[in-house]
Amino acid sequence: MQAVIIDQYGSPDELHMTTLPQPEIADDEVLVAVAATSINPIDWKARQGLLKSQFDWDFPVVLGWDLAGTIVKVGAKIHDFKVGDDVFARPDIYADGRRGTYAEFAAVKEDKLAHKPAELSFEQAAAMPLAGLTAYQVIHDRLKVQAGEKVLIQAGAGGVGLNAIQIAKALGAEVTTTASADHHDLLKSIGADHIIDYHDTKITDVLHDYDAVFDTINAIDDGIAVLKPTGRLVTIDGAPTDAQKAQGPDVSSWWLLPNGRELAILGDMVVAGQLRVIIDQVFPFTTAGLRDAHRHSETSHSAGKLVIDVDPEKNAD
Numbered sequence: 001m002q003a004v005i006i007d008q009y010g011s012p013d014e015l016h017m018t019t020l021p022q023p024e025i026a027d028d029e030v031l032v033a034v035a036a037t038s039i040n041p042i043d044w045k046a047r048q049g050l051l052k053s054q055f056d057w058d059f060p061v062v063l064g065w066d067l068a069g070t071i072v073k074v075g076a077k078i079h080d081f082k083v084g085d086d087v088f089a090r091p092d093i094y095a096d097g098r099r100g101t102y103a104e105f106a107a108v109k110e111d112k113l114a115h116k117p118a119e120l121s122f123e124q125a126a127a128m129p130l131a132g133l134t135a136y137q138v139i140h141d142r143l144k145v146q147a148g149e150k151v152l153i154q155a156g157a158g159g160v161g162l163n164a165i166q167i168a169k170a171l172g173a174e175v176t177t178t179a180s181a182d183h184h185d186l187l188k189s190i191g192a193d194h195i196i197d198y199h200d201t202k203i204t205d206v207l208h209d210y211d212a213v214f215d216t217i218n219a220i221d222d223g224i225a226v227l228k229p230t231g232r233l234v235t236i237d238g239a240p241t242d243a244q245k246a247q248g249p250d251v252s253s254w255w256l257l258p259n260g261r262e263l264a265i266l267g268d269m270v271v272a273g274q275l276r277v278i279i280d281q282v283f284p285f286t287t288a289g290l291r292d293a294h295r296h297s298e299t300s301h302s303a304g305k306l307v308i309d310v311d312p313e314k315n316a317d
């Protein structure tokens, strides 16, 4: 199969197309013919070698942890999926480093899979898993946002932020977010109540007594400063210190857990009109396409997701 790999850590120029064997699947896995994948900041952080302490991979490494596609093979212990099903998933990160989704085929455990709703294109479905699950698990599962609560979501125009705002609005919260001016119209269109241009306004000057903060930019002190003493903060981009944890509000960090059941909930929210999938740009599945997508993601100023069209014919259906 064709796959885009890196042979060493480094710049986007390390990404290149090669031919690899298809992944062998275990009894509890399916093999998916990938129609689309998407880029997340973890991809370029991993490419740069910043996750070496967490993942001890051998080269060549296949990056990428989002997919939408069609099942072509099922393991002996698969119950709820069959060959021909259209699915989406945030697969596990495997220890060998060779099972990423920048590839024509990827292996996924059954409990990480969800059926792709017919209403979602493969590109839209591939944009959802990692960012959507992170947003759902923080807003719904960890912060347990309630109707009427005042919630700050940092970096609203990011892949995670756009999902988090819409999930918090669906739960009935009053949502404030931060973004550059270019992205304010987009954020209004998905329901953000208050939008702060962080280039000219400090959140700590204008916000106070918040119930919950979703920190996506490692600004934990600022988040704590705008909370009520009984407020909650979850960060996905930092590690709170003991001093930060001791200040009163409940402060913790979160690393997403791949979960097919929760992904299906997100799919249902899209079908119900509660969640819009925002795609910034679609890139081709080529060496140049992956390098361009990484460069764009590394600016940290995309508005929504960067998607890779692995199988253009399937996405044209």
Ligand SMILES: NC(=O)c1ccc[n+]([C@@H]2O[C@H](COP(=O)([O-])OP(=O)(O)OC[C@H]3O[C@@H](n4cnc5c(N)ncnc54)[C@H](OP(=O)(O)O)[C@@H]3O)[C@@H](O)[C@H]2O)c1
Pocket (backbone or CB within 6 Å): 040, 041, 042, 130, 131, 134, 154, 155, 156, 157, 158, 159, 160, 161, 178, 179, 180, 181, 183, 198, 216, 217, 235, 236, 237, 254, 255, 256, 297, 300, 301, 302, 303, 304
């Ligand atoms: N722990 C986990 O499980 C987990 C899971 C997913 C993501 N993450 C991490 O969470 C972070 C966000 O992920 P993502 O996928 O949303 O990234 P992303 O899509 O690349 O985020 C891009 C957005 O960040 C905004 N931004 C950049 N600097 C900002 C600032 N100082 N204040 C406010 N907004 C700012 C930009 O807004 P403007 O262009 O409007 O300025 C842009 O829209 C990344 O660091 C990622 O690695 C962690």
